[in-house]
Amino acid sequence: MVVFLCVPKSVLASTGDRSQMFYSCLQDCLAQNCSGSVTHSNHETYFKFFHLKKKKLGSSQDSQSFFILRALHWTCSDECKYFCMWPTVNWFVEAEIGVQQFYGKWPFIRFWGIQEPAATLFSILNLVGHVVMIRRFRKEVKPSAPFYLMTHYFCIICCQAWLWSTIFHIRDVRFTEIMDYLGAFSMVLFSVYHFFVRVLAFQSHSSQYSLFFGMAIGFFFVYHSYTTFFVKMDYGYNMLINIAFGAVNILGWSIWCLKFYKRRPYVKQCAAFLALVAFTTLFELLDFPPLFWVFDAHALWHLSTAPLAILWYKFLIDDCNYMEGQKLNLEKLA
Template structure:
């Protein structure tokens, strides 16, 4: 489910805490020597056009090269692979820092587009929630865009834009859920509810921006919102299952998104220095929008049929 994906994006997006690798004296010495011998020379390291286009600097290139030199030496001496700046030592592809996670973020966006396109084609044109779901789609695509950018190039601002866009997708999911489950006729309640969540979102972003980028607080807030959202859907599914047997699709999305969380707990050095647990989690969530929009299509037909029956 696209919303729960946002929750886990916020909870498990790569952190920039110091790690054993970048704290080591050999790493510091290697980077210092590289910067003096390479970056201080004529040409400043002569980075490739691709690396310069993605904003890599000579100093960061020194960190990258030293990271892999130390990792190679660790493996040669049968020592465990270390993390650097909170990340495993990935191999860049065309300057992309975490190529698998970036690619699989694109696949999540593609799954949304394909699922929504099918939904619009197959659902009745009189279904009253098309506009709400269209706006939610835009917010979700915005989130996966910044997820792709962040995994391509981890910087101060790409990390924050990734977090904040994921938070916006959470808010969009909560609001779309509330509108769908309460009905359009309660528009005054919708405005109050939307105002409440927009204030919470603004406070959340403001605190992380102006006071402290607190990963622990962010995790707690995300998990709390995610549990609330999932429980509401689960209760609704159980309540209406007899009348709407297709809600198994909704249940499957909620449960699958939660189960895929286990991939994040199986943290391991990247296979081929590209594919790690976090990227596999991105890959596992990519097909979920197809099932989710299939549920919405069935729900749209049911809702329209109910309204037509009432008119008759």
């Protein structure tokens, strides 16, 4: 049900990293600490630079465990970029130019090697929400109810999507970025499949149609994953297909709600969920420097989506129980 979960952010050069101050600082840092190699990550050289930076700055974010930074693959060049970013930010602020982005991202204070602490925490909250609510679903819905397994598949896909979101916000590298996008896209696609199967419930040949549509969705996801990994990470195309499938999903469920909300009071929960999803996406459309160097619009969007899982699973619980009653009625008539 998430439309903008995969809206990409440019990773090209930004005003901050194009500035002369940042460039000069970076070149000096690389030459003095990384043997002149941007990709150099020799253990001894990195170790010396880690302690040099700690001695110079003495701040809490720069006294993090050396071994944690190494485990998260913060290379010597990465440390130089982080080290040079903050004096450049201060210069922009003092010159009244305003905070600028670096390599397509706002400057964040790193915490124990975590690149975006707030977005990481709020991604975990979203994951926990699904785990908690699927436990409630199991208590209130019989295993024999229609869509019992479907809801579990939905939960698994959402959990892996939020897991990759967590990993990506901990450390943004090409692999974690792609897995974050693909994890979120799998959630969007499965939501479309869920809607399609729900509409066909109890209709003739519904199983065949659901199987065919599921295979089509699955093959498209595999193809998209292959091209993203091995051909090109096309940010514009990625955004386009996510918005397209998300719009179909939202529009479809909205029409379904309009059709049944008078006869089935619990459908209002679905309608409320859709309205809140549309409202929370306003955070994703906003873009401002992080508050306290921690909370940006994207992180606040993740925070706003965390409670929505509760509302959606409440709807799924009531809908599954309703369909269980329908199934029993059909069995009596048979």
